[in-house]
Amino acid sequence: MSWLWSRFVADDGDVRRIALSLPEVTQDADRFMFRVRGKPVAWSWNERIEPKKPRVPRPDVLAVRVANEWDKEALLTIDPDKFFTEPHYDGYPAILVRLPAVDAEELEELVVNAWRCQAPRTLARQFDAVQK
Numbered sequence: 001m002s003w004l005w006s007r008f009v010a011d012d013g014d015v016r017r018i019a020l021s022l023p024e025v026t027q028d029a030d031r032f033m034f035r036v037r038g039k040p041v042a043w044s045w046n047e048r049i050e051p052k053k054p055r056v057p058r059p060d061v062l063a064v065r066v067a068n069e070w071d072k073e074a075l076l077t078i079d080p081d082k083f084f085t086e087p088h089y090d091g092y093p094a095i096l097v098r099l100p101a102v103d104a105e106e107l108e109e110l111v112v113n114a115w116r117c118q119a120p121r122t123l124a125r126q127f128d129a130v131q132k
Contacts, residue, residue: 008103009099009100009101009102009103010099010100010102010103010104010106010107011099011100012032012044012059012062012099014099014104014107014108015032015034015042015062015099015107015111016034018104018107018108018111018112019034019041019042019111019115020034022036022041022111022112022115022119022127023036023119023123023126023127024036024037024119024123025041025115031043031044032044032057032059034111035118036115036118036119036123037118037119037120037123039118039119040065040118041064041065041111041114041115041117041118042062042063042064042065042110042111042114043062043063044057044058044059044061044062044063045057045058045061045062045063045096046058047061048088059099060098060099060100061096061097061098061099062096062097062099062107063089063094063095063096063097064094064095064096064097064110064111064114065093065094065114065117065118066093066094066095066113066114066117067093067113067116067117068093069091069093071093072085072093072094072095075095076095079101081098081101082097082098082101082102082106083095083096083097083098084096084098093117095110097110
């Protein structure tokens with residue numbers, strides 16, 4: 001049964017596939033971060049486990065850019081089992097996503113919307129024209 005369930009939840013391979021399919025997205029060589037023209041779209045969350053100790057990467061949690069604080073609050077309210085935040089992200093338009101709680105389709109919507117937040121308008125318009 002676990003092999004069947006794993007097909008319906010997102011993982012870092014889905015993140016990479018989706019992000020790199022978008023125009024002008026690159027992955028940082030030294031970390032799990034995706035950018036469009038230098039602006040961050042999605043990245044691995046680093047959790048602070050012990051105070052004053054380095055943060056530890058969590059491959060099961062993805063930080064994703066959102067348009068604004070209103071969108072962030074809406075996602076937090078809609079499904080706190082999937083979306084959360086921490087004080088480090090207070091005042092910053094990004095949401096933390098528990099990858100095992102989302103499927104690939106939801107993940108794609110989140111990453112594409114994050115890309116739209118950061119991509120230049122002309123690039124987003126070109127992307128939309130091709131998608132229609």
